Amino acid sequence: MTRSPSLYALILAGGAGTRFWPASRAQRPKQLLPLVGDEPLVRQTALRVLPLLDGDAKVAWERVRIATGAHLAEATRAVMPELAEHQLLQEPAARNTAPCIAWAASIVARSEPDAVLMVLPSDHHIVNVERFRATLRAAIDSARRGVITTIGIQPTRPETGFGYIEVEGEITSGSAQRGLKFVEKPDHARASAYVAGGRHLWNAGMFFFRARDMVAAVERHLPAVAQGLAALEQAAGRGEEAQALESVFPAMPSISIDHGVMDHLSELAVVPGDFGWSDVGSFQAAWELGGKDERGNVAPEGSVLIDARGNYVLDLRTNALKKRMIAITGVDDLVVVETDDALLVTTRERAQEVKLVVDELKKRGETGLI
Amino acid sequence: MTRSPSLYALILAGGAGTRFWPASRAQRPKQLLPLVGDEPLVRQTALRVLPLLDGDAKVAWERVRIATGAHLAEATRAVMPELAEHQLLQEPAARNTAPCIAWAASIVARSEPDAVLMVLPSDHHIVNVERFRATLRAAIDSARRGVITTIGIQPTRPETGFGYIEVEGEITSGSAQRGLKFVEKPDHARASAYVAGGRHLWNAGMFFFRARDMVAAVERHLPAVAQGLAALEQAAGRGEEAQALESVFPAMPSISIDHGVMDHLSELAVVPGDFGWSDVGSFQAAWELGGKDERGNVAPEGSVLIDARGNYVLDLRTNALKKRMIAITGVDDLVVVETDDALLVTTRERAQEVKLVVDELKKRGETGLI
Numbered sequence: 001m002t003r004s005p006s007l008y009a010l011i012l013a014g015g016a017g018t019r020f021w022p023a024s025r026a027q028r029p030k031q032l033l034p035l036v037g038d039e040p041l042v043r044q045t046a047l048r049v050l051p052l053l054d055g056d057a058k059v060a061w062e063r064v065r066i067a068t069g070a071h072l073a074e075a076t077r078a079v080m081p082e083l084a085e086h087q088l089l090q091e092p093a094a095r096n097t098a099p100c101i102a103w104a105a106s107i108v109a110r111s112e113p114d115a116v117l118m119v120l121p122s123d124h125h126i127v128n129v130e131r132f133r134a135t136l137r138a139a140i141d142s143a144r145r146g147v148i149t150t151i152g153i154q155p156t157r158p159e160t161g162f163g164y165i166e167v168e169g170e171i172t173s174g175s176a177q178r179g180l181k182f183v184e185k186p187d188h189a190r191a192s193a194y195v196a197g198g199r200h201l202w203n204a205g206m207f208f209f210r211a212r213d214m215v216a217a218v219e220r221h222l223p224a225v226a227q228g229l230a231a232l233e234q235a236a237g238r239g240e241e242a243q244a245l246e247s248v249f250p251a252m253p254s255i256s257i258d259h260g261v262m263d264h265l266s267e268l269a270v271v272p273g274d275f276g277w278s279d280v281g282s283f284q285a286a287w288e289l290g291g292k293d294e295r296g297n298v299a300p301e302g303s304v305l306i307d308a309r310g311n312y313v314l315d316l317r318t319n320a321l322k323k324r325m326i327a328i329t330g331v332d333d334l335v336v337v338e339t340d341d342a343l344l345v346t347t348r349e350r351a352q353e354v355k356l357v358v359d360e361l362k363k364r365g366e367t368g369l370i
Numbered sequence: 371m372t373r374s375p376s377l378y379a380l381i382l383a384g385g386a387g388t389r390f391w392p393a394s395r396a397q398r399p400k401q402l403l404p405l406v407g408d409e410p411l412v413r414q415t416a417l418r419v420l421p422l423l424d425g426d427a428k429v430a431w432e433r434v435r436i437a438t439g440a441h442l443a444e445a446t447r448a449v450m451p452e453l454a455e456h457q458l459l460q461e462p463a464a465r466n467t468a469p470c471i472a473w474a475a476s477i478v479a480r481s482e483p484d485a486v487l488m489v490l491p492s493d494h495h496i497v498n499v500e501r502f503r504a505t506l507r508a509a510i511d512s513a514r515r516g517v518i519t520t521i522g523i524q525p526t527r528p529e530t531g532f533g534y535i536e537v538e539g540e541i542t543s544g545s546a547q548r549g550l551k552f553v554e555k556p557d558h559a560r561a562s563a564y565v566a567g568g569r570h571l572w573n574a575g576m577f578f579f580r581a582r583d584m585v586a587a588v589e590r591h592l593p594a595v596a597q598g599l600a601a602l603e604q605a606a607g608r609g610e611e612a613q614a615l616e617s618v619f620p621a622m623p624s625i626s627i628d629h630g631v632m633d634h635l636s637e638l639a640v641v642p643g644d645f646g647w648s649d650v651g652s653f654q655a656a657w658e659l660g661g662k663d664e665r666g667n668v669a670p671e672g673s674v675l676i677d678a679r680g681n682y683v684l685d686l687r688t689n690a691l692k693k694r695m696i697a698i699t700g701v702d703d704l705v706v707v708e709t710d711d712a713l714l715v716t717t718r719e720r721a722q723e724v725k726l727v728v729d730e731l732k733k734r735g736e737t738g739l740i
Contacts, residue, residue, distance in 0.1 A: 325712040325713070327714045327716075329724065329726065331717060334701065341693055341694050341695060342697065343696045344697045346698070347700050361695070366695065
């Protein structure tokens with residue numbers, strides 16, 4: 001019996017954004033926040049796939065890789081102390097997803113070209129974790145057979161905020177089928193046609209492939225990236241990869257894996273998934289997914305809520321010396337977010353407008369608060 | 371030319387209450403809070419009367435006395451560092467207003483029986499300070515002539531939450547007239563009749579008298595209190611007043627100066643006042659009195675308010691290390707109160723229900739938060 005090739009989880013945790021201010025900051029983006037549940041989203045992502053990886057939890061953690069910005073490395077390890085330094089792939093500059101996925105594949109391919117990588121966004125929420133894992137297993141199997149594979153989410157509404165993946169033939173739940181093409185965020189009419197047509201799935205940014213297959217695809221479709229990877233591999237041979245990275249990585253083109261690679265593949269597999277997926281795009285979404293009391297409030301344990309309904313309360317204050325208490329009375333459907341240095345009060349309906357606050361803070365030069 | 375007798379301001383700062391939770395606490399009652407304006411109400415009270423007292427500000431401060439609970443002494447001096455220790459009359463137990471006013475009068479009478487004391491609540495707001503001072507001058511003049519004097523506020527509505535003072539004849543603004551009797555908080559019908567009748571004023575708890583006159587009135591109408599005062603004076607002769615206070619003061623009857631003394635006087639003067647007075651009885655009142663932006667928000671300077679109207683925001687956090695920011699967007703008429711260990715979000719209309727929160731905290735045994 002031959003040992004089956006290793007399986008790695010590469011979690012993309014380089015995101016930034018202003019939709020969750022004051023919870024999210026430049027130095028503490030969305031994936032580091034417990035927006036749904038008690039753990040930061042990136043940690044939930046790792047814990048969710050750990051049972052798919054080899055061995056017990058300790059061994060499985062060793063198969064996790066986190067790609068993130070160098071400025072976020074410390075904060076990221078703080079929420080996943082299980083990680084050793086080398087498990088963090090620190091991007092010296094943001095270059096979208098293709099260079100970083102290609103780099104990770106290249107590192108693995110040096111020693112284990114047949115190893116499979118699954119690439120997962122770090123800031124999504126999954127409702128049905130068992131079904132999620134079953135779908136991932138199918139995608140991993142497909143990747144092991146040498147086909148770059150993605151997961152497509154069964155659309156539940158004509159969403160214009162996501163990209164779509166068109167598949168060949170009817171969508172068949174749970175097993176890999178042939179993918180035809182990636183489609184950019186559509187307008188409402190096209191999104192409605194996609195949902196009605198039954199041949200389009202949401203692109204959730206999850207990719208599965210053998211290291212060698214991704215390296216080959218990058219060599220073919222992204223020669224500038226492949227060149228950079230070759231330079232990094234040479235530097236690695238001299239024990240100087242970290243230094244080389246500083247000049248090589250920022251010189252790579254900034255391009256998504258969807259555009260740079262996936263869209264050009266002659267063979268692409270898609271495993272349709274239906275496991276309660278959300279990209280947690282707003283406080284409204286975080287409220288929808290959160291555990292609620294009998295009046296529909298999502299609030300920290302111990303809060304006092306009197307005659308209050310449908311509120312989303314997030315307390316990220318870190319002052320552990322004082323007991324903290326949040327009391328909400330006589331108000332409905334609010335969003336209340338507390339941090340050590342800021343407080344936001346708005347409505348669920350208008351929580352997206354928090355970017356106006358960030359704009360105002362920028363105008364005032366309050367960079368420490370952004 | 372003989373030197374006119376001294377004038378003292380005795381500010382009653384022993385209050386407690388739950389209507390301003392989480393701003394107000396057992397250890398930080400209303401008078402210590404900047405509910406209207408940037409200074410704690412008790413400090414505003416002292417600053418407001420300072421120009422009436424003898425000499426420059428430094429000398430005038432020496433004429434201020436603050437009566438407060440022993441447990442509040444430190445916090446009270448923290449907001450009025452101008453005060454020397456002996457200027458704080460520390461009540462070992464709460465005994466309503468009569469024992470403490472009588473004690474203050476007795477102390478002054480020992481050396482200056484003709485000195486005048488003005489007694490002022492510590493937690494009220496005055497809109498027109500010049501008119502307020504003019505009214506006080508008239509009351510002080512009346513007291514100097516040997517008549518215990520009070521100020522009655524021109525009622526602007528049939529308020530059932532205040533006591534009233536009935537005067538003889540028509541109310542004549544700005545000069546002392548004969549007071550007939552104190553009336554308890556009336557029902558709405560009686561309050562309406564008082565306002566229509568034009569012979570009742572609100573009792574604002576401000577009293578003016580020569581030390582000797584109050585001591586004599588207490589001897590006559592509150593013999594149990596007078597007995598205690600005699601014991602304290604004897605102990606003072608031995609330099610042991612502080613020790614004696616611990617046993618003597620708690621043994622005095624708990625009674626208001628209105629009931630215990632004022633109501634029994636054969637001669638009482640009332641100076642009607644109309645200077646924009648408020649007892650700041652709720653967050654709603656604090657909002658009404660506060661300085662507002664063009665959309666009717668009362669909020670700390672530097673707050674970001676976007677499309678928000680009529681909100682009252684109070685930030686009492688003390689963490690000076692971090693820049694703090696409050697952002698309110700898309701909400702109207704809310705009350706938002708921040709302290710180091712608690713946050714309240716409610717509506718102006720329902721802010722009085724904050725006592726339900728305090729009840730809940732009591733039930734939970736969260737005494738540290740009350």
